[in-house]
Structure formats: C-alpha cells, structure tokens
Amino acid sequence: MAGTVSKIIHFHDGEEFIDDIDFALERFSYLASKYGHNPVEGIVLWDSIAVRDEEGIKLFRVGEFPYFRGTLKLDLETLRVMERYFDELESRWDELSVEEINYFVEMLNEALGEERVYYDAYSLGLDRNTAYIIINLVALNYLEGVLDGKDREIFEEAVEVLLKYL
Template identity: 65%
Template sequence: MRGSVSKVISFQDEEEFLREMDDAMEAFSYLATRYGNNPIEGVLPWDYIGIRDEEGLRIFRVGEFPYVKGLLKLDLGRIKTLEEYFDEMESKWDELSVEDIKHFADMMNEALGEERVYYEAYDLGLDRNTAYVIVNVANLHYLEGVLEGEDRELFEAAVKILLKYI
C-alpha cells in the first residue's frame, strides 16, 4: 500500500476507542466517496476474530458471537461447535489474553476439521487494549489540501480522533 504506515496503538477504554474510531472511519469514508481517497485503510483491535462462512469472511469482537451466529451461513453443527468455544472465551473475559484467543481459534479449527476461524492480532503482536491501524498518509495529505467548509471541519474532527491515539 503506497503511502501507508501501520502502527500498533494503545488505549485505556476499549468502548470509547471503538466508538471514536467508528466516528473517524465514517467521516473518512464519507470524504472518500466525494474525493476518492480514504486515509484509514484498516483498524484491527486485539479482540477481533474472523469466521469464514459460505458467503465470505465475517469479522466481529469475541463477545459479539451471540449476535453474529444468526448471520453465519454455516450448518447448525458447526455453529454449535463455535458457540461452545466462544461461550468459554466469554466466561474468561477478564483474564483473556491474545494468546488465549489464538489458542481457542486453533482449537476451533481443529474441532471443525478445517480452517474457518482467523485471528490475526496474535501474529501482529497485539496485546489487550491495543489495535493495529493502517493510515494512508498520502491520502491524508491529499484531503488536507483540497477540503473546504463543512468537509474540512469533518476532516479535522476525524484527524483529531486519529491523532489522539497515534
């Protein structure tokens, strides 16, 4: 990704971080639809996990499985297997580590007999209360140079959020 930099960032309040990053990503996505350049190319918090179903890859937080399982296009047996492991992880939430989630992902894949569960945070060296962010500095610079009025205000608010964590 030309012009991109990646960084592991830390935060104290995960819910606040996710809310603020959603706001920033929404603003940048809106600006990208108008100007063609999105400065945020990716955000991966430590507790996000992916499951490949019949339609593609679904990404969600470890504690969100009860809400996601109704969306997964998998047979009931696989969903029940996944649900057991996610229930176990949720029961250990306070002491759950990146290593624990990686271990559970490996066990789920073994129980399913195929690789359907993906957990990248371990390989990226994340820890609890961290995230991996990819920022396209060239796109950020471009938008900074062309925006005016309300779009500039929206951009500056989103950049302020980004800088809070970077």
C-alpha cells in the same frame, strides 16, 4: 503498500476507543464516498476474530457471538461447535490474553476440521487494549489539500480523534 504507515495503538478504555474510532471511520468513509480516498485502510483490535462463511470473511469481536450468530451463513453443526468455543472465551473475558484467544482459535479450527476462523492480533504482536491501524498517508495528504467548508471540518474532526491515539 506504498504511502501507508501502520502503527500499534494503545488505549485504556476499550469502549471509548471503539466510539472514537467509529466516529473517525464514519467521517473518513463519508469523505471517501465523495472524494475516492480513505486515509484509514484497516484496523485490527486485539480481540477481533474473522470467520469465513459461505459469503466471505466477516469480522467480529470476542463476546459478539450471540449477535453474529444470525449473520453467518453456516450449517447448524458448525454454528454449534463455534458456539461452544466462543461461550468459553466469553466466560473468561476479564482474564483473556491474546495468546489464549489464539489457542482457542487453533482448537476451534481443529474441532471444525478446517481453517474457518482467523485471529491476526497474535501474529501482529498485539496485547490486550491495543489495536493495529494502517493509515494511507497519500490519501490523508490528498484530502488535506482538496477539502474546504463543511468537508474540511469533518476531516479535521476525524483527524483530531485519530491523533488522540497516535
């Protein structure tokens, strides 16, 4: 992707990182809705798992299965198989490694008989407490050049939070 840069970000407190990134992404999304440019093109957390259902791909974090169970459009048997595997992952949360999550996802897909669950953090080289972010420098530069007033403040707040991790 022309004009983009990707980076692995390290953090110590996962919840603080999620709160900070949510803060920045909300602001960038607001600005993108007005100006058509979003500087953050994507982010993958070390524990992000994607699940393909009848509607498309949905992204979740390990430990969120009880919350996403109702949002997935899948047959009951598929959900039950997934629940067994995700319960095992969640029970080992404190000691989970990226390699173990990758192995569980491979076993889960084998049990399902199809590739329905995806885990990109392993192939991206992430470790625990890391994330992979794609930043569109062209969009960042564009917004930097056109914003003023309250929108400029919103932009600067979001950039400041990103810089905390970059």
